[in-house]
Structures are given as C-alpha cells and as structure tokens.
Ligand SMILES: [Fe+2]
C-alpha cells in the first residue's frame with residue numbers, strides 16, 4: 001500500500017510539473033488537450049457505449065449512460081473550442097500508444113470476470129467505465145489546481161472546471177450503478193475485480209506520466225525556442 005501511495009505521488013508530481021511547463025505554451029497545451037479529447041471521444045465514450053449496447057441493460061442504466069454520453073460529447077466540444085482557439089486541428093487522431101495499451105491490458109485483466117456476476121458482463125464494463133471516470137476526476141482536478149494556482153485568468157480554467165464537475169458526478173454514478181447491479185454474495189468478487197482494474201492503472205501510471213512529461217516538455221521547449229519547428 002505504501003508503494004502504491006508513493007507511485008501515486010510520483011505520477012502526480014510528474015504530471016503537475018508538466019502542466020506548469022505547459023502554461024503559456026500553445027504547442028504543449030495543444031498536446032494535452034488532444035490527449036483529453038481522445039479520452040472523451042475515445043476511452044470514456046467507448047466504455048459507456050459498450051455498456052449501453054450490452055444485453056440486459058436495465059432501462060434506468062440506459063438512461064444514466066445516455067445522459068453521460070451527452071456530457072462526454074459536450075466535453076469533446078469544449079475541448080475542440082479550446083483547440084480551435086489555439087489554432088490547432090480538432091480532429092481525433094490515433095489514440096496515444098500507452099493509453100491504447102492500457103485499455104488492452106484492462107480488457108485482458110477483466111476477461112475472467114465476464115460471467116462471474118449474475119447481471120453478466122455489464123458489471124465488468126461498468127466497473128471499467130467507473131475507473132476511467134475516476135481517472136478523469138484526478139486528471140482534470142490536477143489541471144484545474146495548477147491553473148488556479150498559476151494562471152487563474154486562462155480561459156482554459158473555466159473549461160476544465162466545467163468538465164471536472166461532470167466527471168465527479170459520472171464517477172459517483174458509475175460506481176453506484178455497479179453496486180446496484182451486484183448481489184451481496186458477489187461483493188468479494190467485485191472487490192477483486194476492482195483491485196485488478198486498479199493494478200493495471202498503477203502499472204501504467206509512471207510510464208504514462210513520463211511519456212506525458214516528455215510530450216509536454218518537448219513542445220514547451222519548441223515554443224520557448226521561438227517557434228522553430
Ligand atoms: Fe468526460
């Protein structure tokens with residue numbers, strides 16, 4: 001547990017440092033916002049869409065996911081507006097390699113749990129969605145705190161604040177929905193599943209943070225060097 005705490009702190013420090021470097025660097029901000037856009041239109045939305053498309057999705061859950069998908073589309077639009085203001089392309093490029101690898105490992109780690117719960121594979125999909133939403137809370141919460149501390153007048157702060165408020169709600173409602181679907185005698189299996197998901201998250205944490213730092217640092221340096229490409 002101590003190691004997990006140290007890992008989490010290391011990831012947070014590396015990413016905070018990268019965010020501070022990105023301030024007033026349009027290239028670095030473009031890199032960060034493009035990664036967020038991929039998260040909104042790619043990872044978060046596809047986890048929710050898979051859940052909505054699963055067999056035996058109860059109507060209450062279908063409604064909840066429908067509302068969340070509308071929020072994700074709004075987040076993507078907000079990010080595209082910021083990207084356009086930076087003069088950057090707003091189309092969704094290929095997913096970041098490490099994020100794609102993490103999703104692949106998540107699927108693999110969760111595969112043995114597909115038919116463990118009486119509600120079916122939907123529990124696993126929703127548990128993954130809950131994890132992605134809580135990652136979103138950490139990511140946007142960190143970014144907002146850096147902006148508030150160093151650049152409160154940056155228009156990005158309002159965008160990030162608005163997305164963060166939704167992600168907090170999503171993380172809570174996905175976690176509550178998982179618990180509603182799971183019977184009392186399945187709670188141990190749910191705890192195991194959540195631990196597997198958290199392990200994958202931790203395993204990629206520092207590597208993803210370093211990749212993020214290099215991306216931001218190289219772009220910020222290019223801007224500082226006077227725009228040479
Ligand atoms: Fe989102």
Ligand SMILES: [Fe+2]
Nearest residue numbers: 044133167170
């Ligand atoms: Fe979300």
